[in-house]
Amino acid sequence: MLIILPLVILVLLFGSLFYYKKSLEPMNLKNMTEVSIDIPRGSNVYGIAGILKENGLIKSKLVFECLTIKENKEGRLKAGSYTLNTGMNLREILEELSTGGKDDNIVTFTIPEGYELRQIADKLSEEGLADANKFLKLSADANNFRGKFSFLKEINQNQSLEGYLFPATYEIFVNSTEEQIIEKMLEKFEEVYENDIKDQLKGRNLNDLIILASIVEREGKLDSERPLIAGVFKNRLDKGMKLESCATIQYALGERKEVLSYDDLKIDSVYNTYIHKGLPPTPISSPGLKSIRAVLEPEKTDYLFFRTKDDGSGGHIFSRTYAEHLNSNPKK
Structure with missing residues (x-):
């Protein structure tokens, strides 16, 4: 009896190790099939393991849970829509879920550098994200947001937000209001202000700088x-x-x-x-x-003057005097 017990433990140990390693492997590497899944917001590792198991993407819920905890990714799995496949091993699936999928409740938009308020409003309207007139009405007066952002105290009363909706790529919820979109863009400007502008102003006026x-x-x-x-x-x-x-x-x-x-x-x-x-x-x-x-x-x-080159490069010719400036233009 004393000899059998260690053997049983050894068999169980090796059996568990074999099961663990096999469970890390893809479900079907030879005949891979794409599978679309949705991970709801608030899902924990156990709920996610169940979704993966039900969709035939993992062999063992327990091994997925153990690996997630072992890799310290228990709190890093993100909600969203994913397209995975049966040829992915457990670590690849875990990495994909940690990176984040597409959240159908979130949309992105990009505002290019140099856009004016009216162009921003038109772009958001064209993408179905905002009513252009409401957006322009709200952004026409910085006082609508002055109490929420410290940097707005440095611009003139009754001034619009022209120049202060920072050009960048944004993520917003599908049903965000015009006010929420503007606040999101002002938050980005505030981030840039705190990190790149504030300490460099050295007594200069913020509004003059942005102008x-x-x-x-x-x-x-x-x-x-x-x-x-x-x-x-x-x-x-x-x-x-x-x-x-x-x-x-x-x-x-x-x-x-x-x-x-x-x-x-x-x-x-x-x-x-x-x-x-x-x-x-x-x-x-x-x-x-x-x-x-x-x-x-x-x-x-x-230099006191510049003009656009005629070669289509977008570059400029710079001059020190008006005479040089005139001579730099072949069409003068």
């Missing part, structure tokens, strides 16, 4: 040129020259014309920097981080 960054965003096509363009505008401001930015004229016109006429340059608007010195009263677009950093640290230069 100039929005112009740099619209004027610059190449990231490498943004600090240089910011340097040109800084030089013009320091010398009391008009900015003469075509981007501000386009904003005043309400359309982005490829070629501006001389009449366009005479438009009666506070955003016409060909007429008025200094910065326009508000940003003209949502600048990205590279344009913001360019204004925080503009390139030191003696």
Whole structure:
């Protein structure tokens, strides 16, 4: 009896080890079949194991539970929609569930750098995520959100949120309101403000920074040129020259014309920097981080002018004097 008991224990031990290793293997590696599953929100490891077992994706609920705990991923399994297959082993399935699947309650949208409020509203409307008019009405007055975001205290009363809805990719719930979407975008700006702007302002005005960054965003096509363009505008401001930015004229016109006429340059608007010195009263677009950093640290230069190259590169020719500027244009 004393000899049999250790043998039984040894058989059970090896049998359990064999069972564990076999349970880690794919269900069917030779004839793989895709299986779509949904993991509901709030599901724990035991509930997830049951879903996987019912859908023929794992051999053992117990082994899945043990492996999840062993790999310290018990609290990292994410809800969502997944497409798995019977050729995946247990570790591959676990990794997939840890990465996260598609949540049918969540949608994503992307706002490109340089978009204006009206463009953001139109894009959200086209994607069925917001009513453009409601969105524009809410974003037309920063006071609607001033109490929730500290940085908004630094911009003028009755100013819109132009420039402060940060361009990025966002995830929102399907039935998010216009107000919730705006708050999500302001939260992103606040994150950028705290991490990249606040300590670099050094007494400078936040609104002035974002205004100039929005112009740099619209004027610059190449990231490498943004600090240089910011340097040109800084030089013009320091010398009391008009900015003469075509981007501000386009904003005043309400359309982005490829070629501006001389009449366009005479438009009666506070955003016409060909007429008025200094910065326009508000940003003209949502600048990205590279344009913001360019204004925080503009390139030191003696250039005062620039114009777009004719080679389609999006680059610019920079000049120190007006005569050089005129000579740089073959169509003058």
